Structures are given as structure tokens and as C-alpha cells.
Amino acid sequence: MIDVDFSERIGAARSTFADIRAVVDVDRLQSEIAALSEQASAPDLWDDTSHAQKVTSDLSHRQTELERIEALQQRLDDLDVLIEMAKEADDEDAAAECAAELTAIEKTLGEMEVRTLLDGEYDARPAVVTIRAGAGGVDAADFADMLLRMYLRWAEQHDYSTTVMDISYAEEAGIKSATFEVDAPHAFGTLSVEAGTHRLVRMSPFGAAGKRQTSFAAVEVIPLLEESAAIEVPETDIRVDVFRSSGPGGQSVNTTDSAVRITHLPTGLVVSMQNEKSQIQNRAAAMRVLQSRLLILQKEQEAATKKELAGTITASWGDQMRSYVLAPYQMVKDLRTEYEVNNPSAVFDGDLDGFIAAGIKWRKRAPVE
Structure with a gap:
């Protein structure tokens, strides 16, 4: 029987992910995206070019941030399915694929965790x-x-x-x-x-x-x-x-x-x-x-x-x-x-x-x- 017990690492990854979601404040992020999307769809948006560029840039940045969070959530959920499939098939290649994906997720989590430290006055700016x-x-x-x-x-x-x-x-x-x-x-x-x-x-x-x-x-x-x-x-x-x-x-x-x-x-x-x-x-x-x-x-x-x-x-x-x-x-x-x-x-x-x-x-x- 192959060893695909990654429960401790997955638990730590989910805990880190929960902390990141809390810092990012996904609910606030979604509200900001909705407000900016409404502004971006206004028919007179481009009457003021500088304002329009700011609205579209802010919207793009927030959408990117939310997509990163949602994509990582999906990868964590998919990993659970992959592990179950590897167990049922007793497949070493599938187990190695699970281990590689978990390592990749941990790397992405580390990068996102570092981003949560960027709370300076101008850190969010270009x-x-x-x-x-x-x-x-x-x-x-x-x-x-x-x-x-x-x-x-x-x-x-x-x-x-x-x-x-x-x-x-x-x-x-x-x-x-x-x-x-x-x-x-x-x-x-x-x-x-x-x-x-x-x-x-x-x-x-x-x-x-x-x-x-x-x-x-x-x-x-x-x-x-x-x-x-x-x-x-x-x-x-x-x-x-x-x-x-x-x-x-x-x-x-x-x-x-x-x-x-x-x-x-x-x-x-x-x-x-x-x-x-x-x-x-x-x-x-x-x-x-x-x-x-x-x-x-x-x-x-x-x-x-x-x-x-x-x-x-x-x-x-x-x-x-x-x-x-x-x-x-x-x-x-x-x-x-x-x-x-x-x-x-x-x-x-x-x-x-x-x-x-x-x-x-x-x-x-x-x-x-």
C-alpha cells in the first residue's frame, strides 16, 4: 500500500490559507470589486480619462487578488480528491503527483503569506x-x-x-x-x-x-x-x-x-x-x-x-x-x-x-x- 498520508501538511496549509483569507478580508474585497465594477460600467466613465484609468486599474488589481485566493482554494480542494484517487488506485505515480502539487501549494502559500506583511502607507501603490x-x-x-x-x-x-x-x-x-x-x-x-x-x-x-x-x-x-x-x-x-x-x-x-x-x-x-x-x-x-x-x-x-x-x-x-x-x-x-x-x-x-x-x-x- 502506497503512503499518501499528507494530513499534517495539508492541515498546516489550510490553517495558513485561513489566516491569509482573514488578512485579505475576502468579503471586503468582493464588495470593493462590485462597487468598482459598477463605476467601470458607467456610460460617462471615460469623460474623465485619469479617473477612468484609476477605476479600471483598481478593479483589475482587486480582481487579480481575488482570483489568486479562489484559485488556491480550488487547488486545495482538488488535492483532497487527488489523494483519495491515489489511495484507491494504489498508484505510486499518482502519489508522487499529489506530493508535487502539495509542495507547489506550500510555495504559493509562502509567497502569499509574505504579501500580508505589506501594510505600509504606500505598499499597495505601483x-x-x-x-x-x-x-x-x-x-x-x-x-x-x-x-x-x-x-x-x-x-x-x-x-x-x-x-x-x-x-x-x-x-x-x-x-x-x-x-x-x-x-x-x-x-x-x-x-x-x-x-x-x-x-x-x-x-x-x-x-x-x-x-x-x-x-x-x-x-x-x-x-x-x-x-x-x-x-x-x-x-x-x-x-x-x-x-x-x-x-x-x-x-x-x-x-x-x-x-x-x-x-x-x-x-x-x-x-x-x-x-x-x-x-x-x-x-x-x-x-x-x-x-x-x-x-x-x-x-x-x-x-x-x-x-x-x-x-x-x-x-x-x-x-x-x-x-x-x-x-x-x-x-x-x-x-x-x-x-x-x-x-x-x-x-x-x-x-x-x-x-x-x-x-x-x-x-x-x-x-x-
Whole structure:
């Protein structure tokens, strides 16, 4: 008789699932979906484009959240049936299938449980991520490009919507900087633990053969705030420059001056946008990101905790939060949580969930200064 007694593990899984349902508050979620669905079906919804986009985005996020809960409930129920069928058939392959599905369910539960820790003021908002090459010359620019691909692959694996807002290409290889938006439930809360200085150690493909190179890149993560929450910015406080969008190697990809760079004169903050086709759209997008950064800066100053949200990141020796080592051995290690893996290729292909989960738990345990 085959052994398919998973009762203890299934009991623990159902208990964890019940806790998650309670935190998510499924009844409230269903009520919010019903209210938003009613708003979304209003015939005059698109008379106000910004309001319509907010309604449809909020509805999509809540529907996704509910679908995740309902799908996991169905998988737990189906697992009970699979186990009974395996017992009746006394089938080892069926028992192995049950064990694999239970392991997969436990992994999903772990990810969802981590999400319940995201209760910060801005955690539910979309995220705007900026990556900047730091010390290390061409290798640093290439490393920044690797990080951009890593985060976009991670988002793609989770079916999260991303928009690359701006890229500044380096002359020889890689990028000087890039800014992209992740529009997904709790995107900021999830990605905010990625903010900091990232360090790469490898045999440089750009330098002398056989020589190791250390390079750095900075990752900044801010929440994209609702327009009603943003700071008013007087026109006299900004300088707006327009230019042509460009591609790798400085080649022109746009024949009109549609890209926009806004400089906030009092603080020196600079935001560039070249994703949209029109100058007006790029300016509006840049202003929204600038307003979000200014509000975060204001709250940091009020709380006297400059590293709480976006942080001050120098992208050089002494303040790195994660190391990616490709030579003389293979390892990626987060220096805050001690979480590490020995497969950098998988990490650069978007396998970040372990690091993000460890970071969220670490932040929750960290004492408030």
C-alpha cells in the first residue's frame, strides 16, 4: 500500500490559507470589486480619462487578488480528491503527483503569506524603479543593463505590467540609467526591499583577460502616487528641456523633440521621460514621477529617516546590500538578510522571489530607529 498520508501538511496549509483569507478580508474585497465594477460600467466613465484609468486599474488589481485566493482554494480542494484517487488506485505515480502539487501549494502559500506583511502607507501603490550605473566604468553600465533585464523578467514571470519610461544608453555597452514602472498589486511594497547598492564581481568581458572587475549599480524604488496625493509644483520651480529620444549607441529613434527632462530647481531632482510619442504625454508622466519623489523626500525630511523609502544610494564601496559573484565562484548573497543562492544565472533571469521574501521579512523584524 502506497503512503499518501499528507494530513499534517495539508492541515498546516489550510490553517495558513485561513489566516491569509482573514488578512485579505475576502468579503471586503468582493464588495470593493462590485462597487468598482459598477463605476467601470458607467456610460460617462471615460469623460474623465485619469479617473477612468484609476477605476479600471483598481478593479483589475482587486480582481487579480481575488482570483489568486479562489484559485488556491480550488487547488486545495482538488488535492483532497487527488489523494483519495491515489489511495484507491494504489498508484505510486499518482502519489508522487499529489506530493508535487502539495509542495507547489506550500510555495504559493509562502509567497502569499509574505504579501500580508505589506501594510505600509504606500505598499499597495505601483512602483517606479530607477537603476543607475555606479563605480566600475563600462562594467557598471553593463551591470545596470543586466539588473534592468532581471527586474523586467521577474515582472514578466508574474504577469505584472511594466512600462519602461526612460533609458540613457552608455557609449560602449550597457546603460547609464533606466526608469520603469511596475503596475501590479503591492508593487511598491514588494520591490522596495530591492532599493540599495548592488555589487557585481566577475571576469570583465571588457578589460584585460583573466582580471576580475568589481562594479556597482544603484536601485531606487518609489511609489507612484495618486494625483490627489501629489505635491503641487509651481512652474517657477522647474526647468523643462525637450530633446529627441535616442537608442543604443546614441542613434536617434525619434525625429521630433518629444522626450522631456524636468529639473526641480530647489532640490536638483531630475526626471526624464521618452516612452510616450508626444511631448505633452512625456511631460505629464515626468511631472507625476517628480511629484511622487518630492512627496517621499518631504516625508523623509519630516521623519528624519532619509533611507526609509527611496534612500540615499551612492553605488560604491561600503554600502552594498547585495553581491553578485560570478568569479572565482558562483553566488548571489543579500548582505542584510544573509539569504544566498549559488545560481546567479537564474537570478539574472528573474528568479528573485526568495530574495524579496527574505527582504520583506527582514524589514518587518528590523527595529524602527
